[in-house]
Amino acid sequence: MGLTKTEKFTDAQNNIAQIAKVLGHPARIAILQHLIKINSCICGDLVDEIGLAQPTISQHLKELKNIGIIQGNIEGTSVCYCINQEKWEYITTLFASFLNQNTNNTTSCC
Amino acid sequence: MGLTKTEKFTDAQNNIAQIAKVLGHPARIAILQHLIKINSCICGDLVDEIGLAQPTISQHLKELKNIGIIQGNIEGTSVCYCINQEKWEYITTLFASFLNQNTNNTTSCC
DNA sequence: TTATTATATTGCAATATTACGATTAATAAA
């Protein structure tokens, strides 16, 4: 089918899965890391940096914008992208609380 | 194309993306949360718990096993699944270090 | 106005994912 049955799961489960899915492509990880590395807005050079075609980068940026982890502001003919710090922190907390559910669990398999 | 160009990215980027991709489905999040919640091995009732067909659950379990976050041991006619604690901790660290690259970044967009 | 530049959108081909019915394999129980 190819269609995820989201109605079977909680909002929290769908939410974390949706964000993880967007993080589930190396180009999008590379874009985020580049934005962090330069520690400022970037206007334009992502295509050269990542090495995929312009429409492909544009599509990845769109998905990152969809979950709000980056934001883009029009600056003349170009668009400046940067990390949305507030959303980044939210996602950090979301993943940390998911992954730390398991801290006091010492069970190994039967 | 549908084919990710992994050769354009670093091993670290591909690694985190691969794990995030597996976490990018609510059924797999639900499976992991159920395994954590019961805090022991589970032999069989995942199909009832999650509410998807048995072959579908089996396929999701396979993907979780692929990245090593869970392990399965044959126990008679059934299979007991549990969290692989060591791998879980590795993934927790991996995500934390990725997400914390951004801590001292106070930039907002232009 | 007419380029030029930068990015988004459209359309499409190739491949991947999701889901499930049918079947298979392996063990346990009768």
Add this chain to the structure above:
DNA sequence: TTTATTAATCGTAATATTGCAATATAATAA
């Protein structure tokens, strides 16, 4: 041995994702 029981695998349909060429859009420069 025959009959459950449990889970994996196979096959397939529906849908999603990835990537890019071509085109469109929007702002600036000449």
